[in-house]
Structure formats: C-alpha cells, structure tokens
Amino acid sequence: MxxxxxxxxxxxxxxxxxxxxxxxxxxxxxxxxxxxxxxxxxxxxxxxxxxFVPGVAGDYPWTEDVAGEAALVTSARLLRQYHDAAASYPRDPDADVWSQAERAPVETIVHGDFAPYNCVYDGIAAVGLIDFDTAHPGPRVWDVASAVYRFAPFTTGQVEGATAPHLADRLARAAEFCRAYGLDDRSRGVLVQTMTASLVAMVTTIETEAAAGNPKFTSDLEHGHADLYRADVAWIEQHADDIAAAVA
Ligand SMILES: Nc1ncnc2c1ncn2[C@@H]1O[C@H](COP(=O)(O)OP(=O)(O)O)[C@@H](O)[C@H]1O
Ligand SMILES: [Mg+2]
Incomplete structure (x- = not known):
C-alpha cells in the first residue's frame, strides 16, 4: 500500500x-x-x-510555473500568512507533542519543511500548504531560511527545472523571497546562520534516525541526502557574505 x-x-x-x-x-x-x-x-x-488541497504540489522537476518569479513571491506571501495565523495557536504544554524540539525565540508555530514540494500551486500561484508533520514552536526565520535554501536554491546538487543557474540569479531570488515575506531586519541578520543550522539539524536527524532503523531516514541516507546537506553547508559558508549582503 x-x-x-x-x-x-x-x-x-x-x-x-x-x-x-x-x-x-x-x-x-x-x-x-x-x-x-x-x-x-x-x-x-x-x-x-x-x-485534499486542490492544485499541484511543486515536486521536482519544477515546472516552468513553479520555477518562475510569481510562484516565488506567492509562496513567500503564503508563508507569511501561515505564520501570522499560527502565531495565535493556543499552546498547551501539557497536551502539545511536536515531532521537533522547540527553538528559541518562539514567535509562531513554524512549518518545519517549507519548500516548493510542500506548497500546492494553481498555475503560477501558491494556493496551498501541506505536510505539517515537522511543525513546531520557533522563530519565523527558521522557516524563511530553509525556504530560501529550497527556493533560491542554494544547493550544490542539481535542481531539475530550476531556472536560476547563476549565483546572481539565486541571490536575487533569495532577496525577493525575503521582500515578499516582509522579513524584519533582525531576522535578515541571522538568516545565513539559521540556514546552515537547519541543514546541520537535518543531517543529525537523518543520521540518528537511520542508526535507529527508521526506514524513511535509512533511505534518505542511502540516497546521499546527509552528504548533500553537508556539502551545501560548506558551500553556503563559502558564499555567506554574498548571501548576507543580498538579503540585508
Ligand atoms: N492534503 C493534501 N492535499 C493535496 N495533496 C496532498 C495532501 N497531502 C499530501 N498530498 C500529496 O502527497 C504528496 C506527499 O505528501 P506529503 O504530505 O508532502 O508527505 P511526504 O512529503 O512526507 O511524502 C504531496 O507532494 C502531495 O502531492
Ligand atoms: Mg512533503
């Protein structure tokens, strides 16, 4: 099944x-x-x-629509609307169980895996958000940083369908995402370090869960996801000044 x-x-x-x-x-x-x-x-x-949220998830390979600027902008606005709605979630420490540890400062309930593949598109517009398994209390920039990593994208791996092969284009997409979200200055100042922290957290999760025999993460490990994220951390650190300047 x-x-x-x-x-x-x-x-x-x-x-x-x-x-x-x-x-x-x-x-x-x-x-x-x-x-x-x-x-x-x-x-x-x-x-x-x-x-079921009607539309098409932005899976790889990206379609021309998903790779375009309108999808980028509407996705960032959707994330902002989600964070604003989730911020008033009435937390109950006695009842709430999240799959991920809370991260300070808690500003909202972050989605935890905000990426094109967890957005649903109606043509060029992001209209849906799915897959809340990794939601947890945390700062808005936690989602924005990992979204920028996925949408720019800032990866050493190949992203099928991506239309921004050059660094300058990727930096422009990162800046556009932050602008459309309306990210505050303090969050912009920690965006790069938050992006690498979220990748390091994913590497740790994959390796810990695979060692414990969790089949999903064993598969991720076998498909080289942990190695890719490690390589991406090194690449992001190498280009940290450029990225920080672009989103400042
Ligand atoms: N509520 C939903 N509405 C529309 N499509 C969904 C929904 N939940 C899942 N899907 C579809 O199933 C795919 C995988 O579901 P998802 O919840 O993202 O789980 P995972 O990423 O863990 O496989 C999505 O990419 C999407 O195509
Ligand atoms: Mg998913």
Whole structure:
C-alpha cells in the first residue's frame, strides 16, 4: 500500500504521536481564516485523514510555473500568512507533542519543511500548504531560511527545472523571497546562520534516525541526502557574505 493515499477529496497519511497536536494546529489555522492548509478530518492509531488541497504540489522537476518569479513571491506571501495565523495557536504544554524540539525565540508555530514540494500551486500561484508533520514552536526565520535554501536554491546538487543557474540569479531570488515575506531586519541578520543550522539539524536527524532503523531516514541516507546537506553547508559558508549582503 502507498504510504499516502487519496480518496476523492480526502488524503490518508501515517499518523505519529504529534498528529493530534498538528490537527489542533490545522483547526486553529482554519478558525483564523487560513484555508490554504488541509482541514483535519479524522485521526486513527495509524492513519490520519485530512482534506485534499486542490492544485499541484511543486515536486521536482519544477515546472516552468513553479520555477518562475510569481510562484516565488506567492509562496513567500503564503508563508507569511501561515505564520501570522499560527502565531495565535493556543499552546498547551501539557497536551502539545511536536515531532521537533522547540527553538528559541518562539514567535509562531513554524512549518518545519517549507519548500516548493510542500506548497500546492494553481498555475503560477501558491494556493496551498501541506505536510505539517515537522511543525513546531520557533522563530519565523527558521522557516524563511530553509525556504530560501529550497527556493533560491542554494544547493550544490542539481535542481531539475530550476531556472536560476547563476549565483546572481539565486541571490536575487533569495532577496525577493525575503521582500515578499516582509522579513524584519533582525531576522535578515541571522538568516545565513539559521540556514546552515537547519541543514546541520537535518543531517543529525537523518543520521540518528537511520542508526535507529527508521526506514524513511535509512533511505534518505542511502540516497546521499546527509552528504548533500553537508556539502551545501560548506558551500553556503563559502558564499555567506554574498548571501548576507543580498538579503540585508
Ligand atoms: N492534503 C493534501 N492535499 C493535496 N495533496 C496532498 C495532501 N497531502 C499530501 N498530498 C500529496 O502527497 C504528496 C506527499 O505528501 P506529503 O504530505 O508532502 O508527505 P511526504 O512529503 O512526507 O511524502 C504531496 O507532494 C502531495 O502531492
Ligand atoms: Mg512533503
């Protein structure tokens, strides 16, 4: 059986200890009028059910639409709207269980994996946000930094469909994302170090979970994801001044 299945307008996904908390977050988002996220429908021991968000996920290879500037700008605005809606989530330390450790300073509930592949597009416009398994309390820049890494993109790996092969183009896309989000100066000042910190955190998660026998992360390790993220940290550190200047 597929890990994630769809029947009509519903999506069934594996549930984890954090899923009840994520369902409370999704319900809160809808109460706040942020309807781009799935609606929570049902929760079982092994599966959760959420509503299908109409559109096309920005999977690799990127389509021309997803690689374009309008998708970049609307994705950044969508992240801003999500953060603003999630910021008033009524946290309950006795009940909330997140898959990731909280990060200071807590400004909102970050998505934890904001990337084109977790956005849903209607043509050139980002209209949906899915896959909240990695959501957790943290600073807005945590999502913005990892989004900039994915959208610019700042990777040494090949991104099929990417239309910004030159560093100058990637720097311009990074700046455009921050502008469209409306990122504050303090967050801009820590963006590069936050980007490398999030990559280091992913390497640690992949290696720890693979060592514990988690099949998803064993597969990530076998596909070289940890090595790629390590190489990307080195590349980002090499270009740190350029990136910091572009997003300043
Ligand atoms: N609520 C949803 N609405 C629309 N599509 C979804 C939804 N949930 C999952 N999908 C589809 O399934 C794919 C994988 O789901 P996702 O939740 O991102 O899990 P994972 O990244 O862990 O595989 C997505 O890229 C998307 O195409
Ligand atoms: Mg996903």
């Amino acid at each position: 597929e890990r994630i299945t769809r029947t009509d307008d519903r999506v069934h996904r594996p549930a984890g200890p954090w899923t009840p908390t994520v369902h409370r977050l999704l319900a809160h988002l809808h109460e706040q009028g942020f309807v781009a996220a799935p609606e929570p429908i049902a929760l079982g021991d092994v599966l959760e059910t959420v509503s």
